[in-house]
Amino acid sequence: MDEIAAAIADPVRRRILELLREDRLTAGRIAAHFEISRPAVSRHLRVLRESGLVRDTVVGRERRYELDPTRLAGLLQWLTQFTRAEAWERRFDALETEVHRTRRERRTGGSPTSREERTA
Incomplete structure (x- = not known):
């Protein structure tokens, strides 16, 4: 290297x-x-x-x-440790999961907990 x-x-x-x-x-x-x-x-x-x-x-x-x-x-692999790409990928994966969860809740009327919170 x-x-x-x-x-x-x-x-x-x-x-x-x-x-x-x-x-x-x-x-x-x-x-x-x-x-x-x-x-x-x-x-x-x-x-x-x-x-x-x-x-x-x-x-x-x-x-x-x-x-x-x-x-x-080999050099590229070594350099990637100094980038935050992996951290961003995890954040984007978490954001995607949250977006899908929110969409699903909206289609089904929300979870029981979220319905109770809206009426309270």
Whole structure:
């Protein structure tokens, strides 16, 4: 996981991953998106390749790079502990249960306790 985190720490490498999210690209097409030299882009691609986030395939005379998102799974799992998504999911489940209970009570005229409270 540390190797993955180190690889995505650089903004250029994160942008390369974004570019590769959509399509397989050559180093030249990737480099066209940056104001840095092609050798610098190649070094970034090497870091991404060595971390396993990117793999390359030779097609004729070209080397095409593509994203391998499976290597992000461990980092993603670790990061989710810092989000409140699970807590929100439980709250939404509880809210959904309450909405269904309230609707059911309205259709059936309410529970005996709620009828007594309304007439009191």
